[in-house]
Amino acid sequence: QVQLVESGGGLVQAGDSLRLSCAVSGRTVSRTAMAWFRQAPGKERDMVAAIGRSSDTTNYADSVKGRFTISRNNAENTMYLQMNSLKPEDTAFYYCAASSYYLRAYLKTDDYDYWGQGTQVTVSS
Secondary structure (H helix, E strand, O other): OOEEEEEOOEEEEOOOOEEEEEEEEOOOHHHOEEEEEEEOOOOOOEEEEEEOOOOOOEEEOHHHOOOEEEEEEOOOOEEEEEEOOOOHHHOEEEEEEEEOOOOOOOOOHHHOOEEOOOEEEEEEO
């Protein structure tokens, strides 16, 4: 059974940094396409950052490029999202996701079949 558990969310001020963690059990992160998504109230769940299955190819939403960094630690079987220069518009519930599919790209919610419960990130102005 695959489980994803996020941690690291919280309330911060604009300009601050946070690091989200996604601890994975039941699947090896080094061979898994993974991503961070976020969902604000009344909005769709959108991809923030993704990392490829067998390489470290990454993709970022335009709104976070240059500020957020996705990474994984194979020894800890954990994925991270380093968020710098946070803005109020980054406020959302953040979810980590993993995919068991073999796809050309992993950019949409339908591309992922395992999800964590999420963690709240609130950025005050």
